[in-house]
Amino acid sequence: MDFHHVPVLLQECLGGLAIDPAGTYVDCTLGGGGHSFEIAQRLGPQGRLICFDQDENALKAGGQRLAPFGERVTLVRTNFANILEVIDHLGMGPVNGVLMDIGVSSHQLDEGDRGFSFHQDAPLDMRMDQENPVSAETVLNEWSEAEIARILWEYGEEKWSKRIAQFIVNRRPLKTTGDLVDAIKAAIPAGARREGGHPARRTFQAVRIAVNDELGVLERGLEGAIQSLAPGGRLAVITFHSLEDRIVKQTFHRWVNPCTCPPGFPVCVCGKPQLADHVTRKPVTATEGELENNPRSRSAKLRVVEKR
Numbered sequence: 001m002d003f004h005h006v007p008v009l010l011q012e013c014l015g016g017l018a019i020d021p022a023g024t025y026v027d028c029t030l031g032g033g034g035h036s037f038e039i040a041q042r043l044g045p046q047g048r049l050i051c052f053d054q055d056e057n058a059l060k061a062g063g064q065r066l067a068p069f070g071e072r073v074t075l076v077r078t079n080f081a082n083i084l085e086v087i088d089h090l091g092m093g094p095v096n097g098v099l100m101d102i103g104v105s106s107h108q109l110d111e112g113d114r115g116f117s118f119h120q121d122a123p124l125d126m127r128m129d130q131e132n133p134v135s136a137e138t139v140l141n142e143w144s145e146a147e148i149a150r151i152l153w154e155y156g157e158e159k160w161s162k163r164i165a166q167f168i169v170n171r172r173p174l175k176t177t178g179d180l181v182d183a184i185k186a187a188i189p190a191g192a193r194r195e196g197g198h199p200a201r202r203t204f205q206a207v208r209i210a211v212n213d214e215l216g217v218l219e220r221g222l223e224g225a226i227q228s229l230a231p232g233g234r235l236a237v238i239t240f241h242s243l244e245d246r247i248v249k250q251t252f253h254r255w256v257n258p259c260t261c262p263p264g265f266p267v268c269v270c271g272k273p274q275l276a277d278h279v280t281r282k283p284v285t286a287t288e289g290e291l292e293n294n295p296r297s298r299s300a301k302l303r304v305v306e307k308r
């Protein structure tokens with residue numbers, strides 16, 4: 001099983017985290033261990049790296065890759081929404097840097113039976129965490145038509161959301177990703193199908209986000225991460241679509257400009273403290289060279305802040 005994954009925006013992440021060889025770092029999204037390996041290589045004997053993933057396959061494979069670093073690396077199977085509690089429990093905080101490279105790994109997309117890809121017929125799963133009680137099958141066969149239409153619109157920006165939801169509900173029970181692709185193709189009029197790539201792309205993204213509550217855990221993870229950092233510690237986040245990037249951008253903005261006083265007030269009376277400073281003012285994107293070598297970097301955006 002090839003778990004290799006070309007780490008996206010690698011040099012930019014390492015630079016953004018400004019790694020101190022004696023520091024403690026958290027990689028919230030171990031995946032294939034690409035970023036973690038490079039962070040671990042920059043640590044000295046005092047340095048520590050804590051790696052999270054909610055996917056047990058990723059943790060096994062990433063763990064093997066990081067084995068040469070021995071006790072410098074700690075692996076934890078958890079959702080990064082729990083970062084504050086986990087770091088507390090390990091007694092390893094406050095930490096000097098946190099990295100999040102969110103979304104699915106190329107390995108999860110390639111693992112045919114996980115149901116992430118619309119190119120392979122597979123059970124309706126799409127769970128990153130194999131213990132999650134909600135799968136794509138639950139969403140598609142049990143949620144109401146209105147609720148399905150809502151997630152397709154909100155998380156997939158799918159303009160045929162209502163029609164696709166109607167076709168899904170009429171074809172219940174759906175068993176496989178192939179059944180879902182067929183329902184989508186039947187719902188979208190033939191003339192409109194060529195717009196925006198594969199007709200199932202937006203629906204698959206939306207169902208995956210719903211199954212894994214990806215936007216909710218991102219919000220909780222960001223709050224936990226800033227609280228886990230020592231003053232001067234850095235938080236670097238890579239996102240792959242506009243819904244996630246908006247959450248990161250707005251959260252960072254709120255930490256840097258927390259004041260909620262009306263614009264006309266001569267002095268601040270709300271007293272909300274500034275939590276962070278921007279390290280990157282604009283999102284960092286892949287260079288031409290990276291885009292040529294790694295198509296996955298096409299939609300990646302990196303934002304970094306420093307805790308006050």
Ligand SMILES: C[S@@+](CC[C@H](N)C(=O)[O-])C[C@H]1O[C@@H](n2cnc3c(N)ncnc32)[C@H](O)[C@@H]1O
Nearest residue numbers: 007029031032033034035053054079080101105
């Ligand atoms: C894009 S991959 C990370 C790739 C990694 N940076 C590398 O270089 O190999 C994302 C990984 O994060 C995991 N993941 C996504 N959301 C998560 C969450 N909320 N909590 C824990 N792990 C998560 C996924 O299971 C997946 O393995």
